[in-house]
Every structure is written in structure tokens, then in C-alpha cells.
């Protein structure tokens with residue numbers, strides 16, 4: 001099991017966008033632990049997944065803009 005994997009999510013406990021450790025997945029929910037307040041949370045998998053996709057899109061945009069800014073054409 002990948003112990004160091006971290007997933008960005010808005011912590012239901014402290015309300016911050018922080019990396020969460022994924023503990024387990026059961027059917028349509030996942031157990032995650034906030035990297036900031038260390039509080040465990042149970043969230044719906046589709047909500048969690050949706051948040052991941054949003055972060056991945058933002059990351060892709062950031063990487064693309066970095067790529068473009070390095071180009072002088």
C-alpha cells in the first residue's frame with residue numbers, strides 16, 4: 001500500500017485545502033486523514049474524486065503556463 005500518497009482535499013474538520021492521506025475505500029466512501037489537523041474524515045468517493053480532478057486540472061493549467069512562459073516564440 002502506498003503510504004506516502006497525498007490527495008488534495010478541503011478538510012471537513014479544519015476547512016483548509018490540505019494534502020490528505022487515503023486510508024481506505026469502502027464502496028462509495030473513502031477514509032482520509034488531514035495532513036494539517038490529523039483528523040480522520042469519511043467522505044463520498046465521488047466528491048473526493050471530483051475534487052482530485054479539479055486539482056489535477058489546475059495543476060495542468062499551471063504546468064502549461066510554465067511551459068509557455070519559458071517559450072520565447
Ligand SMILES: [Zn+2]
Nearest residue numbers: 011014034037
Ligand atoms: Zn484538517
